[in-house]
Amino acid sequence: MSTEPVARIHRDLPLQVTAVVIENAQPVVDGGRFSAKAIAGDPLSVSADVFTHGHDIVRAVARTRHSGARRWSTAPMHSDGNDRFSGTVIPQTEGPFEIEISGCVDELATWARDARRRVEARRPDPFEAEVGARLLGEAAAALASSGASEAAARVDELAALAKAAVTTKLLNAIAKAGGALALRAMPAVGTVAYRMKAVADRPRAAFSTWYELFPRSASSDPRRPGTLIDVIARLDYVAGLGFDVLYLPPVHPIGTTARKGKGNKTTAHAGDVGSPWAIGSAAGGHTAIAPELGTLEDFDALVGEAAARGLEIALDLAFQCSPDHPWVSEHPEWFGHRPDGSIECAENPPKRYEDIYPIDFSTPDREALWRALADVVFFWTKHGVRIFRVDNPHTKPFAFWEWLIGEVKREIPEVLFLSEAFTRPKVMHRLAKLGFDQSYTYFTWRNSKWELEEYFRELTSTPGVAYFRPNVWPNTPDILAESLQHGGRPSFITRLVLAAGLCANYGIYGPLFELCWDEPAAPFSEEYRHSEKYEVHHHDLADKSSIAAVITRVNAARRAYPALQRDTGLHFHHVDNDQILCWSKRSGAGDCVIGVVNLDPKWAQSGFVHLDAGAIGLDPGVDFAVNDALNGERYSWVAGENFLKLDPKSMPAHLLAIEATA
């Protein structure tokens, strides 16, 4: 009796029956909506669950090519168990690239495994030799056609042997040839491919050391404000400290209408210099240099002199206008209007920014507006700028930034954008996903041991690690962190070592940082007293309070040790004292740096550090030598329990490079 046809409601059958499944591929950002980030020349781990129904053996391969390229480079993937496969691809140049993971059933390996079981159980299959010889013959042909003639010849020999008899010896020979067989072209059985998109940036996207200064406070002559020429004179100092990015607040003409006075007062007095973020005057807008700072030629000279010292100039991209900006009269439709026709000033109630007009990104004339803004970026790239720190990107539409960064990077892939967004976590992450290369973080407000451990675990774990590159700052012109206000010099050193030792991208706002300025505008305020945002300062760089020597040593260590140049390989070690934080960072190449910090700026703290030997790449109990980057001294440590004492009066931290095992 055969099946009676009971119902006839069948729809189209799927095309492919024995399809391999590829699930949970990494790195994928929001299901492929955004590109994962990588560094040109750096290995990038790719992985996926790859499996099929039944018991067949599955093989997986990763391929990569730059967008627009024809040829793929192939990388093997190996099984990590539990149907997970992983491998490594290396983008060779900057720009977008594709990754493709393919999976297929390995008929030959499946047969060889089953044949071995039958042979060992003495349950021979009468067709063993016939099937084995056929599969090996097919593999040899595939190898030959892909140009691997030597391997093909070897597999052809195995096919001939199989035709005679399938023995344990033959199966061992096949297992030994596995590598060669796996390299042959993917067969047709169940092949499935999963395509991912990524973008490779230049190494500075992952490893950068920033110094921020106000050019008008860079004068060495206390009788006059600084200029771009004074900044050139200061380059040796900044480069000597070991920085590689010099970031300048806006250098454009500053408006006079509603100019802010000292200390953010709403009325300015004669001689008040205004906020550099109130951009635009009769002297020009976002593509002009403030006359009091110099000329475009001075700026070009600054870029060139900086480059000669290994320093890049980063500009501030603050897309907003003073009431005197040329755009206000030329393009009034680019701004929001109030019921009486006047232009709205910026506000975040109850705060008002009378000296600033926000741009209306949704204006009906937005095509012209957006193009003008992109042209600002292209203007400065023509003048050699390749890094932009973007002011308050979270107050402008996401769609604008995605469009702008895409436009710029399509032309000049090496341009980097740092997102100044100390805002809600999901907004910060969205900005990173849509294209910002680096992002400010909450480091500035993470002070206690558990806060720091938790936050850096989050920053260095999935899913954010695929697209979010943190850049940590102990201070900025907007933030004199509470942690710096009461601890004096030791707290500056501690925050420096934390920032520079925990994160591959960090920056300081100087010279206030190295001179240990710690006076807030008011109790409980995080604004600086006499903020440089509204007035000119003169600094004595040679002041004995300066921690410049420590900064120089820390930055030298960052250049010396690859472990400090990426945000991978971070591990926190147990210390039986909540005031002492200990971590290690280990590079793919194996070099390892251990950081230890006393979080208490007042008192000496001591305790036992329990080093996890595995995390630092040593066997438990092994003795090893370390070199302290902060003072050049050598100590003997053990991959286990170490007693230490850190006295803030001398030095509140160690930054220890592992030199050699004893």
Add this chain to the structure above:
Amino acid sequence: MSTEPVARIHRDLPLQVTAVVIENAQPVVDGGRFSAKAIAGDPLSVSADVFTHGHDIVRAVARTRHSGARRWSTAPMHSDGNDRFSGTVIPQTEGPFEIEISGCVDELATWARDARRRVEARRPDPFEAEVGARLLGEAAAALASSGASEAAARVDELAALAKAAVTTKLLNAIAKAGGALALRAMPAVGTVAYRMKAVADRPRAAFSTWYELFPRSASSDPRRPGTLIDVIARLDYVAGLGFDVLYLPPVHPIGTTARKGKGNKTTAHAGDVGSPWAIGSAAGGHTAIAPELGTLEDFDALVGEAAARGLEIALDLAFQCSPDHPWVSEHPEWFGHRPDGSIECAENPPKRYEDIYPIDFSTPDREALWRALADVVFFWTKHGVRIFRVDNPHTKPFAFWEWLIGEVKREIPEVLFLSEAFTRPKVMHRLAKLGFDQSYTYFTWRNSKWELEEYFRELTSTPGVAYFRPNVWPNTPDILAESLQHGGRPSFITRLVLAAGLCANYGIYGPLFELCWDEPAAPFSEEYRHSEKYEVHHHDLADKSSIAAVITRVNAARRAYPALQRDTGLHFHHVDNDQILCWSKRSGAGDCVIGVVNLDPKWAQSGFVHLDAGAIGLDPGVDFAVNDALNGERYSWVAGENFLKLDPKSMPAHLLAIEATA
């Protein structure tokens, strides 16, 4: 000076500028590749990150409709903080449905918040009244056009008040009206919608109690094997134990070629009955009843009599054939062939299943084959079957199951499929994603306290909870679990209470389970001795070893307490004895059941249970009364530390329903 056009490389601008972002929506399975699962009539939580740039207040709404329906039902979503919004939708009937999350900027709420800040800071805006009146007027109009005339009138009053002056009193009134305002139609500013797909099943998909028996062992007459008529006679017993699904191994004709003998021997002797999974003989295939069991009319009678007792019959879907199946001669191309033209028997080397031919799902004739297999399902649905337990789905292509289940559920949404796949986790999950309603689990081999806690935490947490419904079995005809072999009666009771108390879907293979059969085929084997897969048994259901009375009590508790009817609200409580496991389950309605089990079948164990008051919905330290479902006794417990002792000689478990606080 205006911006010079430096480059002209701009591409198309995005259409929408101020778009709200919706990210990380739940429940979404594999980025929308598969449907999330729900129960008709059950609330389903939906959530997403919803935000925009800047400081605007964002509002989110969820809508749902059954596929093909026109009208949406709308459900509010509320902010959980950190830009996360959540809400609840309730699918009303079975079948696929859509969920849509919409987000938009709430201009009115944003203005009201900012106006309040300005009013409180005494920094008035000269246009406050004008802007407020306009926004309130727009809200009133939207409410009126959506039929909410009463709310519209109230908001119109507020608009009139605003026109006069924006005061704290008015802002308070707006805040109070918030509920009404939030119900108005979504405005146009930045509205974005995210569509998700889900499928609603009938409640039995989430809550079912299975009993498996071999019909041929159901005879009450020891002189002859059982028939379907004998199964009818046993329905009162099974229903009396409290089960609602009676699952029968295959009831089809059994092949004689290469029939297996007792104990899975490769040669059968005269009188050997063969394995029911060797389906098909001259008497028919997958749509026939084995002559020794009865007729199709007997089967129809069984389905009807079962239904009269609240029992559903579940059939076994084993898509494989004995060499005598009619398809073997009618459709030889549906099977795999060896080099000599013979058909391959099933194997998983070194094991061979000589009495079974696997079907070749990739056959060139697969359209006819797949339709024939679907017709098998439809044949039995015509005979009233609505539940299928699928044998070894993991050895057939995923694409086949996705197609088959889709075909069947499109016609008859209430059909349920249980996946018998004790295989690799990712394969089990894939089967659940593609449509299986329930899945066997590793419960059978999870014995120690940490194993059970870890495994059930995994089963009840994301992401699997969106699509994977576990069905746990202490034993099956294939598995006499090691945990049952050495612990005697107490171990059977313990495994029963664990299965029935931890999981809303569970089953036992009887009567061997309730009669505490514990003899393996060989030491270290998990096969039953004298396995019913190959021979007929006669059971004395009245044997004094039976734990039928305990099963009856446990199943009655499952019917009485909603907390045991879903896999949500599970929490493990700390016990200072590793042999005692304690958990609680709490329903959305608030009822709560506490399970406690002594995992040591030999010795009495005692210890302190530290109840987490929050997890059981009580205040810390509160006294409360519990009713023990296993013996009907009442105890006084406290939402804190409770001492208890469980002696396997009397009863190794409690199943405690919280009755009332003292």
